[in-house]
Amino acid sequence: MKKLRLKKKTNLASREYSVDYKTSLNEEQYKAVMHDKGAALVLAGAGSGKTRTLVYRVSRLIEDGIDPRSILLLTFTRKASSEMLSRITSLLDTRAGKITTGTFHSFALKLLKRYCKQIGFSQEFSIIDQQDSADTIDLIRGRHLPPSIKKRFPKKNTLQKILSLSINKRESTLTILEEFYPKYVEYEDLINTIFIDYHKYKKTANVMDYDDLLIYLLELLKENPDARTQITNYYKYIMVDEYQDTNRLQHEIILLLGGKDNNIMAVGDDAQSIYSFRGADHQNIFFFPESFEKCEVYKIEQNYRSTEQILDLSNEIINAAAFKYEKKLFSRDRIGEKPYLVAANKERQQSEFVVQQILELREQGIELEDIAVLFRSSYHAFDLEIELNKSNIPYIKFGGMKFIETAHIKDLISYMRLLFNPKDVVAWQRVLMLVDGVGPATTRKIIENISDNRLNISNYKEVLPNLNKNIGISNLFKLVAKNFDPNDITYAASEMAFYYKEYMDEKYDNVNKRWRDIETFLQITDQYSDLPTFLNDMALDPPINSLDELEPESKEEEYLTISTIHSAKGLEWKVVFLIWSTEGKFPSAKSTHTIDSVEEERRLFYVAVTRAKDYLYIVYPFGIFDRESGMVLSEPSRFIREIGDEFLEKFILTEDEDDEGIDD
DNA sequence: AGCAGTGATGTTTTT
DNA sequence: CATCACTGCT
Numbered sequence: 001m002k003k004l005r006l007k008k009k010t011n012l013a014s015r016e017y018s019v020d021y022k023t024s025l026n027e028e029q030y031k032a033v034m035h036d037k038g039a040a041l042v043l044a045g046a047g048s049g050k051t052r053t054l055v056y057r058v059s060r061l062i063e064d065g066i067d068p069r070s071i072l073l074l075t076f077t078r079k080a081s082s083e084m085l086s087r088i089t090s091l092l093d094t095r096a097g098k099i100t101t102g103t104f105h106s107f108a109l110k111l112l113k114r115y116c117k118q119i120g121f122s123q124e125f126s127i128i129d130q131q132d133s134a135d136t137i138d139l140i141r142g143r144h145l146p147p148s149i150k151k152r153f154p155k156k157n158t159l160q161k162i163l164s165l166s167i168n169k170r171e172s173t174l175t176i177l178e179e180f181y182p183k184y185v186e187y188e189d190l191i192n193t194i195f196i197d198y199h200k201y202k203k204t205a206n207v208m209d210y211d212d213l214l215i216y217l218l219e220l221l222k223e224n225p226d227a228r229t230q231i232t233n234y235y236k237y238i239m240v241d242e243y244q245d246t247n248r249l250q251h252e253i254i255l256l257l258g259g260k261d262n263n264i265m266a267v268g269d270d271a272q273s274i275y276s277f278r279g280a281d282h283q284n285i286f287f288f289p290e291s292f293e294k295c296e297v298y299k300i301e302q303n304y305r306s307t308e309q310i311l312d313l314s315n316e317i318i319n320a321a322a323f324k325y326e327k328k329l330f331s332r333d334r335i336g337e338k339p340y341l342v343a344a345n346k347e348r349q350q351s352e353f354v355v356q357q358i359l360e361l362r363e364q365g366i367e368l369e370d371i372a373v374l375f376r377s378s379y380h381a382f383d384l385e386i387e388l389n390k391s392n393i394p395y396i397k398f399g400g401m402k403f404i405e406t407a408h409i410k411d412l413i414s415y416m417r418l419l420f421n422p423k424d425v426v427a428w429q430r431v432l433m434l435v436d437g438v439g440p441a442t443t444r445k446i447i448e449n450i451s452d453n454r455l456n457i458s459n460y461k462e463v464l465p466n467l468n469k470n471i472g473i474s475n476l477f478k479l480v481a482k483n484f485d486p487n488d489i490t491y492a493a494s495e496m497a498f499y500y501k502e503y504m505d506e507k508y509d510n511v512n513k514r515w516r517d518i519e520t521f522l523q524i525t526d527q528y529s530d531l532p533t534f535l536n537d538m539a540l541d542p543p544i545n546s547l548d549e550l551e552p553e554s555k556e557e558e559y560l561t562i563s564t565i566h567s568a569k570g571l572e573w574k575v576v577f578l579i580w581s582t583e584g585k586f587p588s589a590k591s592t593h594t595i596d597s598v599e600e601e602r603r604l605f606y607v608a609v610t611r612a613k614d615y616l617y618i619v620y621p622f623g624i625f626d627r628e629s630g631m632v633l634s635e636p637s638r639f640i641r642e643i644g645d646e647f648l649e650k651f652i653l654t655e656d657e658d659d660e661g662i663d664d
Numbered sequence: 665a666g667c668a669g670t671g672a673t674g675t676t677t678t679t
Numbered sequence: 680c681a682t683c684a685c686t687g688c689t
Contacts, residue, residue, distance in 0.1 A: 077679085105679050130679080155683085210679050277677060377676045399677075407681095439667045540679070566677045588676065604677080628674090 046610035047305025127539035168279030232259030243268030307336030399564030
């Protein structure tokens with residue numbers, strides 16, 4: 001007979017917690033934090049303590065006895081996930097360290113490494129980035145294309161985008177073509193043939209691109225009930241940050257991960273959706289509740305971040321949108337200064353103004369850490385960077401070309417990939433083309449033989465005897481055939497760098513600069529002790545973004561942040577400069593053709609201004625000659641012109657002869 | 665046939 | 680600045 005016991009019934013609100021949730025949160029946040037089971041959508045405006053809410057909810061779940069390992073927290077960037085993890089840990093204790101966090105892609109990778117057999121891959125599969133993906137598509141494009149249509153046929157980057165969009169939006173190639181590239185609709189069949197071949201190619205090479213990580217995870221969850229049961233039994237509480245930027249594919253994955261309990265909490269803000277180029281639709285977040293029988297919706301609208309003046313401006317910008325957004329932010333009378341609108345004569349003066357103002361702010365006791373300069377495209381900062389260097393202002397740049405993406409570092413990583421996965425023909429392709437006297441034809445021959453399992457690093461002399469005449473090739477094969485200790489990554493990397501240096505000396509003028517990069521790269525390898533982890537991190541979570549970063553001495557120093565708006569997502573600073581707010585640059589002339597793209601630019605502008613806590617400077621250079629349109633750009637962005645004069649304090653820069661000469 | 669050098673071209677945003 | 684098509688070279 002079963003033994004009956006009395007268990008005290010507690011309701012959530014009255015339970016004893018070590019953290020005082022009630023007083024540390026406002027009422028709206030508190031409700032969301034106390035949400036227990038089932039699906040929930042948290043609509044959280046900019047600066048409303050979205051991260052705080054997530055952090056407290058994780059803590060609350062753990063305090064209620066939920067096994068931390070069963071909590072999955074999906075974030076948009078690695079930065080965001082490590083920040084949340086440290087905040088949870090300091091709020092609660094080390095139990096928090098056991099939860100699973102990461103991006104969709106890194107989470108997918110983790111599962112796919114475990115379940116690779118089920119989807120027809122071996123565990124040594126490698127990840128290729130977008131550029132590798134485009135290069136591989138180009139290879140296949142070349143094979144399929146009759147020379148007669150070469151010019152009118154989409155190029156590799158376009159093809160890559162078409163494929164990626166169709167996967168992420170879960171739509172056919174034709175639909176994507178009709179919507180975004182109508183002039184290529186006539187090539188639908190040929191494009192599809194290329195895509196099918198590309199898919200096969202990756203499979204034989206045992207490589208996956210970014211989209212594959214998601215699509216194979218979806219496939220695994222859909223078609224392998226055993227794996228699905230295991231996974232959904234393990235991750236019982238799922239939280240997804242920045243839901244407005246997830247796409248259809250990710251949404252489907254989330255639904256499957258929800259299992260039968262659907263303990264899924266999605267957090268986001270439709271007004272901050274800025275990733276439509278990756279297949280996100282800002283309205284997706286509203287469809288979230290419809291995916292479930294029951295879904296609780298919480299709204300958090302009180303802004304803790306910004307002053308009243310900055311909020312008024314932000315609200316005004318987003319209210320001018322063609323599509324109506326649901327909320328309006330409010331704050332509790334934090335009066336500050338009106339945001340500044342500053343007109344600068346050309347780019348030079350803009351850079352000089354920003355630098356001068358930063359120096360002045362520093363005099364007033366505002367630290368560099370509390371200041372950020374934001375811009376639409378990473379090249380917008382080039383001139384500013386020169387000026388910052390001149391004035392010895394240390395900074396870190398986020399967004400744009402990453403250190404890891406420079407040609408010489410990618411070359412080196414390709415050698416390392418071959419150590420791990422000798423069938424990685426994407427890496428082969430790259431390193432073979434570097435060899436003197438080897439071009440597309442020879443490369444193709446070698447690669448075909450590797451794919452057929454006919455050729456490997458030890459038998460190339462017998463299989464393709466005439467290759468032996470090429471010293472470069474035999475040196476390359478010798479290098480890759482060396483039996484490196486897979487745990488001594490630095491040793492292997494430095495051997496490869498040594499080999500590579502010869503090529504570099506011949507090919508490049510600026511060998512010294514590149515060699516310094518390679519030395520930095522070798523330092524990075526030092527932090528790893530196993531090859532697979534190293535390669536995964538290089539593909540998905542590159543440890544650093546820019547070159548000048550991570551010099552040992554500059555680590556302690558305080559620094560300024562300069563960043564693309566996309567990379568500034570979720571962050572905040574006391575002082576924000578938004579540069580290049582000139583019509584024609586932001587929104588860029590390219591984005592003004594369709595309503596949707598203008599609206600996306602508007603949301604981007606909104607994200608930018610809502611990063612500011614106390615001071616906001618919107619700077620626009622005038623008198624800019626735009627080569628594309630052949631026009632001179634002199635007006636501030638339409639997002640500023642649309643709104644009333646009362647929201648901004650307007651300035652124009654004049655040069656004062658007496659001050660330290662601005663010219664030269 | 666296959667490779668390398670040359671000159672015009674265009675260019676967001678990220679995993 | 681990197682990519683692409685073209686042309687001349689081996």
